[in-house]
Amino acid sequence: MPVLTYLEAIRQGLWEEMERDERVFLLGEDIGVYGGAFKVTEGFLERFGEERVIDTPISEAAIVGAAIGAALVGLRPVAEMQFIDFISIAFDQLTNFAAKCRYRWGAAVPIVVRGPCGGGVHGGPFHSQNVEAYFFHTPGLKIVEPATPYDAKGLIKAAIRDDDPVLYFEHKYLYRRIRGEVPEGDYIVPIGKADVKRPGRDVTILTYGWMLHKSLEAAEIIASEGIEVEVVDLRTLLPLDDETILSSVAKTGRAVIVHEDTRTGGIAGEIAMRINERIFEYLEAPVVRVTAPDTPIPFSPPLEEFFLPQVEEIVQAVRWVANY
Amino acid sequence: MEEALTPKQLLDMYYYMKLTRLVEERLQRLYRQGKIVGGLYRSLGQEGESVASAYALEEGDFLAVMIRNLGALFVRGVRPWEIFTQYMGKGTSPTRGKDNIVHFGSVERGLIPPISHLGDLIPVMAGIALASKMQRKRSVALTYIGDGGTSTGAFHEGLNFAAVLKLPLIVIAEDNGYAYSTPKHKQMAIENIADRAIGYGIFGETVDGNDVIAVYQATRRAIRRAREGLGPTLLEVKTFRMRGHAEHDDAWYVPRELLEYWQKRDPILRLETYLKEHGLADETTFEEITHRIEQEIEADLRYAEESPMPDPQIALEGVYAESPSVSESPSISRESEVKARS
Numbered sequence: 001m002p003v004l005t006y007l008e009a010i011r012q013g014l015w016e017e018m019e020r021d022e023r024v025f026l027l028g029e030d031i032g033v034y035g036g037a038f039k040v041t042e043g044f045l046e047r048f049g050e051e052r053v054i055d056t057p058i059s060e061a062a063i064v065g066a067a068i069g070a071a072l073v074g075l076r077p078v079a080e081m082q083f084i085d086f087i088s089i090a091f092d093q094l095t096n097f098a099a100k101c102r103y104r105w106g107a108a109v110p111i112v113v114r115g116p117c118g119g120g121v122h123g124g125p126f127h128s129q130n131v132e133a134y135f136f137h138t139p140g141l142k143i144v145e146p147a148t149p150y151d152a153k154g155l156i157k158a159a160i161r162d163d164d165p166v167l168y169f170e171h172k173y174l175y176r177r178i179r180g181e182v183p184e185g186d187y188i189v190p191i192g193k194a195d196v197k198r199p200g201r202d203v204t205i206l207t208y209g210w211m212l213h214k215s216l217e218a219a220e221i222i223a224s225e226g227i228e229v230e231v232v233d234l235r236t237l238l239p240l241d242d243e244t245i246l247s248s249v250a251k252t253g254r255a256v257i258v259h260e261d262t263r264t265g266g267i268a269g270e271i272a273m274r275i276n277e278r279i280f281e282y283l284e285a286p287v288v289r290v291t292a293p294d295t296p297i298p299f300s301p302p303l304e305e306f307f308l309p310q311v312e313e314i315v316q317a318v319r320w321v322a323n324y
Numbered sequence: 325m326e327e328a329l330t331p332k333q334l335l336d337m338y339y340y341m342k343l344t345r346l347v348e349e350r351l352q353r354l355y356r357q358g359k360i361v362g363g364l365y366r367s368l369g370q371e372g373e374s375v376a377s378a379y380a381l382e383e384g385d386f387l388a389v390m391i392r393n394l395g396a397l398f399v400r401g402v403r404p405w406e407i408f409t410q411y412m413g414k415g416t417s418p419t420r421g422k423d424n425i426v427h428f429g430s431v432e433r434g435l436i437p438p439i440s441h442l443g444d445l446i447p448v449m450a451g452i453a454l455a456s457k458m459q460r461k462r463s464v465a466l467t468y469i470g471d472g473g474t475s476t477g478a479f480h481e482g483l484n485f486a487a488v489l490k491l492p493l494i495v496i497a498e499d500n501g502y503a504y505s506t507p508k509h510k511q512m513a514i515e516n517i518a519d520r521a522i523g524y525g526i527f528g529e530t531v532d533g534n535d536v537i538a539v540y541q542a543t544r545r546a547i548r549r550a551r552e553g554l555g556p557t558l559l560e561v562k563t564f565r566m567r568g569h570a571e572h573d574d575a576w577y578v579p580r581e582l583l584e585y586w587q588k589r590d591p592i593l594r595l596e597t598y599l600k601e602h603g604l605a606d607e608t609t610f611e612e613i614t615h616r617i618e619q620e621i622e623a624d625l626r627y628a629e630e631s632p633m634p635d636p637q638i639a640l641e642g643v644y645a646e647s648p649s650v651s652e653s654p655s656i657s658r659e660s661e662v663k664a665r666s
């Protein structure tokens with residue numbers, strides 16, 4: 001099976017969807033001639049032409065708003081945010097327009113809004129954020145964040161084919177650092193399905209994005225102490241896959257939730273609540289979380305490293321729940 | 325009525341332009357040596373408009389720069405060590421490593437730092453101008469926007485708001501040909517950004533951005549109107565971005581002829597020619613100024629290089645006026661971890 005980087009897998013998924021369905025088109029800043037700030041859409045303009053690969057003005061509200069309009073009348077737009085931090089400008093279009101169309105008047109808004117998220121590259125407070133929590137609170141949206149090339153390709157295809165608005169977050173730290181086997185041709189990773197990336201019986205780690213890789217490292221370290229960790233990659237954040245989450249935690253009785261996003265109001269809180277409500281009597285230890293602290297993400301390397309959850313912190317948390 | 329510049333003022337502006345260029349050249353070397361963290365955004369070719377517009381301000385006025393306005397910061401008192409430490413992420417930087425590049429400032433110094441999100445400064449600077457008016461002060465607010473940045477909703481909302489309230493706001497719109505890889509004609513369907521002024525009912529003017537005297541005088545006119553209560557000005561400067569968007573970008577998409585055209589109109593060379601032709605300076609003057617700048621840069625760079633990186637604990641500080649206790653999981657404590665690491 002061919003081995004691709006995470007970035008190449010996204011590109012291949014987008015490419016195949018554009019080949020398959022002529023209603024699919026791309027719009028965003030510097031995505032055509034330049035091929036995108038991170039080169040995800042390199043070569044698309046040459047293959048698909050200016051009508052389907054649109055270089056737009058710097059107008060995130062217009063990019064998303066226009067995507068919504070085009071989607072309402074039958075097209076399948078994929079909008080790029082140059083950095084996901086800039087999605088805040090399109091917040092209103094997403095949370096008030098896109099998310100509420102189906103509920104209010106039964107209209108489908110099959111858009112995908114994708115872009116690079118996350119830290120680790122010293123991007124500073126405005127080029128490193130994780131924005132899922134802002135949208136996690138909005139019924140009507142779906143949110144996915146792949147961690148592997150296989151999932152990246154399968155999820156972009158699922159997102160494009162989905163009949164509801166999907167936010168697709170790509171972790172920029174993984175773009176060129178993570179490689180993996182990716183089948184040629186068509187396959188889908190269903191939205192709403194988590195994936196057990198490492199089976200284990202003692203402790204469950206629930207995570208996604210870059211933190212999947214840190215969690216797998218932590219699981220490897222802790223295995224030498226005889227603690228078998230099950231690592232669940234959420235992949236879809238909205239809607240959460242309760243079945244996979246709850247059955248894993250019911251089995252191990254111990255859960256650590258790991259996310260790169262900040263703590264208060266982060267997704268970990270909601271997951272812990274669901275565990276508490278549904279399978280409390282299976283728990284052997286309190287559910288704990290490893291997250292970034294409640295601050296903006298700082299720029300300078302020592303500060304950023306301190307801010308980001310590290311493998312050692314995950315190891316400590318797993319040890320703590322295992323020995324509780 | 326044109327405000328004439330004295331020879332001293334012209335040489336002052338020359339100093340700031342040259343300082344900007346030499347600091348950036350130094351940054352470029354540091355960038356290649358891997359000594360700066362993150363990207364490097366140059367203002368090569370745009371030093372003139374940044375310096376001349378800021379030079380037109382007076383004490384008590386407010387300035388908010390964008391990425392290509394390093395020169396404006398120098399005019400308002402910023403020193404090279406602040407820039408070097410910001411780019412290196414040092415603990416002695418104005419933000420103590422929390423933010424980078426020209427993202428720093430202080431209200432006392434009249435410097436409002438940008439966020440990365442283009443356009444957002446314009447409503448904020450309208451607010452500064454509003455407060456000036458409400459507090460019966462003379463201060464004006466001046467900020468910049470790129471040709472690309474004018475496509476944002478915030479640009480429109482901020483200008484319209486300032487227009488309706490007749491606020492003392494000056495927006496310098498920098499037409500430098502490109503927004504990242506996107507040429508101006510894909511950003512707007514008009515030739516001159518200043519044409520938008522009429523739609524807001526405010527003053528608009530387009531000047532040659534590489535002619536520092538023209539930029540200075542146009543900014544003075546805008547400031548005078550602002551202080552007289554005649555409202556905002558959209559002042560467009562025609563210039564050119566002579567490097568890529570940032571140093572990682574070799575700008576292959578910019579036609580060579582355009583660069584050659586603008587190279588001949590370099591603002592520093594033009595000011596040198598002017599000064600020589602008017603008998604206000606000669607090569608020795610320029611060499612002396614350059615030599616002085618080089619010494620200043622060396623001293624400031626040494627300080628920056630010798631400065632320590634920030635203490636990790638700083639990451640947790642300053643989110644609120646008073647630090648709330650940090651919510652930690654029972655399994656790990658960042659506070660104790662810092663102690664363990666240090």
Ligand SMILES: Cc1ncc(C[n+]2csc(CCOP(=O)(O)OP(=O)(O)O)c2C)c(N)n1
Pocket residue numbers: 029058060082086089392440441442469470471472473474476498500502503504565569
């Ligand atoms: C709202 C927003 N969208 C996207 C970006 C990413 N971005 C940073 S600079 C830039 C181009 C800016 O062009 P322009 O406004 O012309 O300024 P110049 O770089 O030419 O000085 C882009 C797209 C951003 N900073 N803010």
Ligand SMILES: [Mg+2]
Pocket residue numbers: 470471472498499500501502503504
């Ligand atoms: Mg520009």
